[in-house]
Amino acid sequence: MKTITSRDNVQYKELVKLAGSQSARRKAGRTLLDGVHLCQSFLQLRGMPEQCVVSESALHNPEVMDIVGQLEAQRAHVLALPDALYNGISQVEHGVGVMFSIATPEREVTAPVSVSAVLLDGVQDPGNVGSILRSAAAAGVTQVYCSAGTAFCWSPKVLRAAMGAHFVLDIFENVDLADLVRNAKVQTLATSGYATQRLYDVDLRTPTAWLFGHEGQGVADDLLSMATHQVVIPHLGQVESLNVAACAAVCFFEQVRQNLT
Amino acid sequence: MKTITSRDNVQYKELVKLAGSQSARRKAGRTLLDGVHLCQSFLQLRGMPEQCVVSESALHNPEVMDIVGQLEAQRAHVLALPDALYNGISQVEHGVGVMFSIATPEREVTAPVSVSAVLLDGVQDPGNVGSILRSAAAAGVTQVYCSAGTAFCWSPKVLRAAMGAHFVLDIFENVDLADLVRNAKVQTLATSGYATQRLYDVDLRTPTAWLFGHEGQGVADDLLSMATHQVVIPHLGQVESLNVAACAAVCFFEQVRQNLT
Structure with missing residues (x-):
């Protein structure tokens, strides 16, 4: 796990952009899954994210500890942020501070609709x-x-x-x-x-x-x-x-x- | 129709409070119906509002002219505001500038539930x-x-x-x-x-x-x-x-x- 403490860190500035701007998300082809439930669902159904970001206070939360444990076992990137920095990129009020950064799934239509x-x-x-x-x-x-x-x-x-x-x-x-x-x-x-x-x-x-x-x-x-x-x-x-x-x-x-x- | 052009007007300041604060609305027992559709529905189903507020540019809109006409025929209060002042109390983006100020209907339960x-x-x-x-x-x-x-x-x-x-x-x-x-x-x-x-x-x-x-x-x-x-x-x-x-x-x-x- 890596910890960032400066708002001037390049990786942090990238997260701020992704969090705040639709055009930045489109341009980067990336999005943020904010909150325990979304992260758990992604892990269960789609597997490993490119990156996981946690707030320092969330590191004591059992559900977050479980998520981080799973990721570190697979050597995925986990980034810890002081709560003040985390809150700068989260739109979830009073949430537990954990989010995944993932590549936006993009699909091309290649066949006619044949199911509901x-x-x-x-x-x-x-x-x-x-x-x-x-x-x-x-x-x-x-x-x-x-x-x-x-x-x-x-x-x-x-x-x-x-x-x-x-x-x-x-x-x-x-x-x-x-x-x-x-x-x-x-x-x-x-x-x-x-x-x-x-x-x-x-x-x-x-x-x-x-x-x-x-x-x-x-x-x-x-x-x-x-x-x-x-x-x-x-x-x-x-x-x-x-x-x-x-x-x-x-x-x-x-x-x-x-x-x- | 009365026109207010100053942000310091007492009536305008009252509207700003109602628009921006839940506790002000509860205290005053009043709320604002913002937009043509809500105002038309209220007129049709509940009758005259205590007050109607229109933006100056909306005075050229046929639906708003119709609403204002109905109100003035009943000698209801209509207040015109320059667009800049109107936008200070409206939460509807790109809407047509008309709203009603009404007393919040409050009902006491006096009988058991006997319908859906x-x-x-x-x-x-x-x-x-x-x-x-x-x-x-x-x-x-x-x-x-x-x-x-x-x-x-x-x-x-x-x-x-x-x-x-x-x-x-x-x-x-x-x-x-x-x-x-x-x-x-x-x-x-x-x-x-x-x-x-x-x-x-x-x-x-x-x-x-x-x-x-x-x-x-x-x-x-x-x-x-x-x-x-x-x-x-x-x-x-x-x-x-x-x-x-x-x-x-x-x-x-x-x-x-x-x-x-």
């Missing part, structure tokens, strides 16, 4: 994207395709909201969704307040690609018209719309229900 | 609380009871996330949930990862009180043990938990589905 998947067309809020990833992973939907206008999946906010779901998903970003929908080997479903077919009346026991859109405008019209089914989630109240992450959860778990019953 | 309701036990994230309110309103669940540890429902962040759902709901805060569950006239359902009964196997065609808990710890054990049913949302993926707002959406719309089929 979620397609995000300009979903902007990182909390929504994270929640959708988490729900998808829980429902057994394993592929995620994002348009260029969707929040960057490997940003710290999306990672926190998804609670480790990233590590069981195949995530593709900057995808041409029209092309993907056109060539899909599975049915594609888009929700729309104007649809007449009810979600509950579609057979979801086959693999399904779910298409969700921008928080305000929904799925773009051209994509909507290409979907196999446009469906509506029936409402019983005076309010006629749902948050996109809530909508996605209802869809994914209707598929789970149909598959289990 | 949602009970929030320490749900902390304002975005989650807002999303749950929005889903409840869409599913026809009309009553919301919050424990003391739950995010304040009338904060700007919760209001924004709920997109006007507040105005079709009866919201009770600082409620003793144990007392409420004990005396409920309807079945109470709590979700728990440890439950064995599946959500889909409970008859939801009768009014139901839904109990959701803290993002990390879930529903407190004493409350959980008092619920009529503890249910699990079955998972098909490797991730075994859902965001609380996603979980609530799945529950509410399973109730909708059962009521419609």
Whole structure:
């Protein structure tokens, strides 16, 4: 384990940049997994990180000691920082001071969609994207395709909201969704307040690609018209719309229900 | 319409306090509805606000002109601010500059729960609380009871996330949930990862009180043990938990589905 105590250290300055700037993360092709839960999930599902950073006070935490022990047994890089320096790169308040620095997984689309998947067309809020990833992973939907206008999946906010779901998903970003929908080997479903077919009346026991859109405008019209089914989630109240992450959860778990019953 | 141009104006300073401080809002018993959609919803569902505040540039927006016209016809207070001053009290980026100042609706629990309701036990994230309110309103669940540890429902962040759902709901805060569950006239359902009964196997065609808990710890054990049913949302993926707002959406719309089929 190496300890850094100066804010002027080159490695520390690099971490500050990664923590604070989306463009720095994109440029470096790296991101930070902040907090015990994300680090444990990564270790369990994806293996060793390039680097682990711990705060000095966290070195007494049993969960952190366990993580650091596993890493040092594999001779991975562990960097200890005084709490003041650690807090300069962490966005988690009152958290336990441990984070991994990892290379951002980048995937190219090489084949048409042939299993259940979620397609995000300009979903902007990182909390929504994270929640959708988490729900998808829980429902057994394993592929995620994002348009260029969707929040960057490997940003710290999306990672926190998804609670480790990233590590069981195949995530593709900057995808041409029209092309993907056109060539899909599975049915594609888009929700729309104007649809007449009810979600509950579609057979979801086959693999399904779910298409969700921008928080305000929904799925773009051209994509909507290409979907196999446009469906509506029936409402019983005076309010006629749902948050996109809530909508996605209802869809994914209707598929789970149909598959289990 | 009155125009204020000085930051030292007493009325403006009052608005700055309301915009920036939860304790100021609680002390004054007032809150701000920021943005066209919230203002339109309030006007339509609850009537006149005590005060409307508009930015000078928004006075040319047709939707804002319509709102201001309705208010002035009723001799309601409209306050115009130069954009620089307006931006000092607005938390909506790139929004259209209109907000209402309203008295925070406060309700006392006077009767046991006898219709479908949602009970929030320490749900902390304002975005989650807002999303749950929005889903409840869409599913026809009309009553919301919050424990003391739950995010304040009338904060700007919760209001924004709920997109006007507040105005079709009866919201009770600082409620003793144990007392409420004990005396409920309807079945109470709590979700728990440890439950064995599946959500889909409970008859939801009768009014139901839904109990959701803290993002990390879930529903407190004493409350959980008092619920009529503890249910699990079955998972098909490797991730075994859902965001609380996603979980609530799945529950509410399973109730909708059962009521419609």
